[in-house]
Amino acid sequence: MTRKSNSFEKLFKGVPNVALEGFPAGEVAEILRVPMWRLQKFIDSPQYKFSPKGKLGKGQGSRRVFTREDIYRVALAARLVEDGFAARFVGSILEEFEDHDFNESHDREGRVLSPPGSLGLFRGAGGPKLKFFDSKRPPKFGEQDSPYYVLNIHKVTETVDKRIARLKK
Numbered sequence: 001m002t003r004k005s006n007s008f009e010k011l012f013k014g015v016p017n018v019a020l021e022g023f024p025a026g027e028v029a030e031i032l033r034v035p036m037w038r039l040q041k042f043i044d045s046p047q048y049k050f051s052p053k054g055k056l057g058k059g060q061g062s063r064r065v066f067t068r069e070d071i072y073r074v075a076l077a078a079r080l081v082e083d084g085f086a087a088r089f090v091g092s093i094l095e096e097f098e099d100h101d102f103n104e105s106h107d108r109e110g111r112v113l114s115p116p117g118s119l120g121l122f123r124g125a126g127g128p129k130l131k132f133f134d135s136k137r138p139p140k141f142g143e144q145d146s147p148y149y150v151l152n153i154h155k156v157t158e159t160v161d162k163r164i165a166r167l168k169k
Contacts, residue, residue, distance in 0.1 A: 022065035023164075031163045032075055042074050047087035049095060050077065068164070073097060075160050079151065089128075093119070096130055117154065120147030 023031070029039045042048050043064070050073060066074075073094055080090045096119075120139060122129045131147070133139065135154045139146050 022067055023071065025064055025066070027167060028066045028071055028074065031071060031160060031167060032078055033163075034078055038078070039074065042077050045087060047091045048077055049091040050074065068160070071160050071164075072157050075156050076151070076153070079156055083149070083151075093130060118150055118152045120151075121149040122147050 025036065025039060025043075029036045032039065042050055076097070077090050077094055080093060081087070085093075117132050118135045120131050120133060122131060122145065135152050139150075141147070141150075
């Protein structure tokens with residue numbers, strides 16, 4: 001059964017528009033340039049330990065709404081997976097970001113004020129060690145106690161910010 005496209009509009013005629021803060025899953029997939037199934041995997045897989053902060057409605061069929069910070073987290077996960085890291089390891093790295101507030105480094109318009117830094121993976125006796133450091137002064141490769149992997153978080157968030165700005169135009 002097909003319905004006229006304006007039947008939805010008639011149902012809510014006279015109801016004021018509500019501005020929703022956040023981004024629906026389709027826009028997030030577009031911003032991150034990942035297929036919807038991949039975004040769904042980041043959200044649903046317990047290995048990534050990720051869940052968007054916002055949700056519209058309750059129960060089955062409710063829509064997920066992503067904050068800018070949520071998008072940054074998924075972007076970091078996507079980048080780490082692209083670089084060959086396993087889902088469980090990526091999830092453990094994302095847990096380290098629970099205490100980091102990406103939003104502190106943005107102004108009201110969402111522009112980056114200062115780089116949130118970089119992350120480095122270092123070899124440790126019990127496995128990889130994650131350390132954060134200033135993006136402007138990364139440790140050098142090849143020196144003693146140098147990282148074997150470095151990811152500039154600022155570049156990841158900057159790319160997301162640019163794509164959000166293009167999407168809003």
